[in-house]
Amino acid sequence: MYPSAFNYHRPGSVDSAIRLLSDIGEGARVLAGGQTLIVLLKLRFDEPTDLVDIARIPALDRIDDQSDTISIGALATHRRIAESALASAVPIVGDCANGIADNQVRSRGTIGGSLASGDPSCDWPSLLHTLDAEIDVQGPDGSRTLDINGFVEDLYQTVLKPGEIITGVRFPRPAAGSGGAYCAFKRCAPAYPTVSAGVQLTLAQDGRIGSARVALGSAGLTPIRALDAEQELTGKQPDAAALERAAAAAVAASDPVDDQRGSAAFKRRLVASLTKRAVQIALRRAGGETVKNSHEYY
Amino acid sequence: MSQPVKISVKVNGKRYEREVEPRLLLVQFIREQLQLTGTHIGCDTTYCGACTILMNGLPVKSCTVLAVQADGGEILTVEGLEKDGKLHPLQEAFSEHHGLQCGYCTPGMLMSAFYLLQKIEEPTHEDIRKGIQGNLCRCTGYKNIYTSITDASKKMREGA
Numbered sequence: 001m002y003p004s005a006f007n008y009h010r011p012g013s014v015d016s017a018i019r020l021l022s023d024i025g026e027g028a029r030v031l032a033g034g035q036t037l038i039v040l041l042k043l044r045f046d047e048p049t050d051l052v053d054i055a056r057i058p059a060l061d062r063i064d065d066q067s068d069t070i071s072i073g074a075l076a077t078h079r080r081i082a083e084s085a086l087a088s089a090v091p092i093v094g095d096c097a098n099g100i101a102d103n104q105v106r107s108r109g110t111i112g113g114s115l116a117s118g119d120p121s122c123d124w125p126s127l128l129h130t131l132d133a134e135i136d137v138q139g140p141d142g143s144r145t146l147d148i149n150g151f152v153e154d155l156y157q158t159v160l161k162p163g164e165i166i167t168g169v170r171f172p173r174p175a176a177g178s179g180g181a182y183c184a185f186k187r188c189a190p191a192y193p194t195v196s197a198g199v200q201l202t203l204a205q206d207g208r209i210g211s212a213r214v215a216l217g218s219a220g221l222t223p224i225r226a227l228d229a230e231q232e233l234t235g236k237q238p239d240a241a242a243l244e245r246a247a248a249a250a251v252a253a254s255d256p257v258d259d260q261r262g263s264a265a266f267k268r269r270l271v272a273s274l275t276k277r278a279v280q281i282a283l284r285r286a287g288g289e290t291v292k293n294s295h296e297y298y
Numbered sequence: 299m300s301q302p303v304k305i306s307v308k309v310n311g312k313r314y315e316r317e318v319e320p321r322l323l324l325v326q327f328i329r330e331q332l333q334l335t336g337t338h339i340g341c342d343t344t345y346c347g348a349c350t351i352l353m354n355g356l357p358v359k360s361c362t363v364l365a366v367q368a369d370g371g372e373i374l375t376v377e378g379l380e381k382d383g384k385l386h387p388l389q390e391a392f393s394e395h396h397g398l399q400c401g402y403c404t405p406g407m408l409m410s411a412f413y414l415l416q417k418i419e420e421p422t423h424e425d426i427r428k429g430i431q432g433n434l435c436r437c438t439g440y441k442n443i444y445t446s447i448t449d450a451s452k453k454m455r456e457g458a
Contacts, residue, residue: 001342002321002323003321004321005300005319005320005321006300006320006321007300007301007320008300008301008303008320008364008366010366031364031367034362034363034364034367035344035362038323038344038362038363038364039342039343039344039362041321042323042342042343042361043342043343051320051364053366053367055367079356101344101432102347102431102432103357103410103413103428103429103431103432104344104347104350104357104358104359104410104432105344105359105362105432107353107356107357107358108358108362108363188431188434189431189432190344190345190346190347190431190432190434191345296428297431298424298427298428298430298431
């Protein structure tokens with residue numbers, strides 16, 4: 001179906017984009033790669049009056065992985081991140097960038113768009129919970145930094161205010177001796193995950209888990225940080241019993257619904273198995289092993 | 299009503315300048331305005347990959363790109379694979395190995411395979427599976443498509 005008619009704007013700077021968004025008001029939407037938005041427009045789930053295309057604002061298209069804080073511009077595509085040095089330096093980021101949708105979508109889709117969609121099935125929002133990420137936004141009232149926790153406050157709903165644009169994402173470089181993994185169950189590459197689980201942890205000298213972050217995607221109305229699952233892992237020997245307890249806690253934190261991708265009961269079982277799988281791969285990576293493609297589908 | 303936008307796009311080496319409605323999808327621009335109907339529309343949901351083209355060298359689903367987003371860009375469609383009346387080795391191989399039945403997905407398969415062989419000269423079976431992960435075929439069962447891509451890569455390496 002054709003999208004309903006809209007006006008098109010292509011500002012050259014963040015400031016002019018924000019001015020446009022403020023001037024136009026609630027009918028305006030931000031267009032970046034369009035891999036979520038254009039589908040919604042074609043299905044007429046959304047009928048904006050104006051699109052503000054930020055895709056050619058150079059300042060938003062960057063990956064800075066040289067310092068202790070890794071900084072990714074909102075316009076970095078999944079493909080660019082997947083092909084960057086960052087993907088191998090921080091394997092959970094490589095997992096996510098390589099495993100989102102398919103080759104074609106990864107050419108266009110952006111990390112900023114994935115966040116802004118507020119879709120609990122998008123991979124970046126849940127994954128970034130495991131890296132304690134912060135989101136930089138700019139709007140008519142200036143710049144602010146938002147915590148990834150609570151950024152998606154409800155289904156398709158973020159805490160972004162009218163006229164605000166995501167400019168980038170920052171997270172601390174994971175310390176030596178840490179490892180992470182992102183795993184999903186997908187019916188085929190182009191599909192959204194039925195359920196996904198991300199785990200980032202550190203291993204202490206004595207073989208115990210130092211700290212752990214566990215986040216779930218497609219397991220409720222928002223990305224879910226499974227705090228009780230993190231508690232079950234922190235300070236524990238990573239044996240089978242600890243993994244079972246963490247998986248059970250992740251299931252308890254999840255709130256899946258029946259839909260075309262599967263029943264809630266099926267998804268709860270996926271939460272358990274994917275959490276365990278992600279912990280196991282994260283442990284191997286923390287131990288220095290190279291484990292490729294924990295989130296890749298074909 | 300919306301304001302038309304002037305765009306300039308290079309498609310298969312030829313420059314086109316047109317005024318388009320902002321809501322016009324790139325695939326519709328290619329098929330209806332440029333009359334290059336080799337690129338197919340298979341779905342509305344960015345699943346099937348029948349509309350795959352290369353835009354600025356990268357594979358994209360042209361049903362999920364607005365024509366205005368392609369402004370200033372370079373596009374390669376399935377029509378651009380043939381050179382001087384001679385089919386591309388991939389096209390030859392799809393024909394020779396029966397890499398299609400109904401043919402609907404074929405333009406997208408060819409473009410994804412073309413991109414894959416640019417990146418990887420001698421792809422493994424797994425590389426090919428990943429290379430066409432965004433392209434659905436509902437009749438061949440993919441086996442003959444793998445065979446076609448493998449054979450094309452061999453012929454291209456031999457300089458055929």
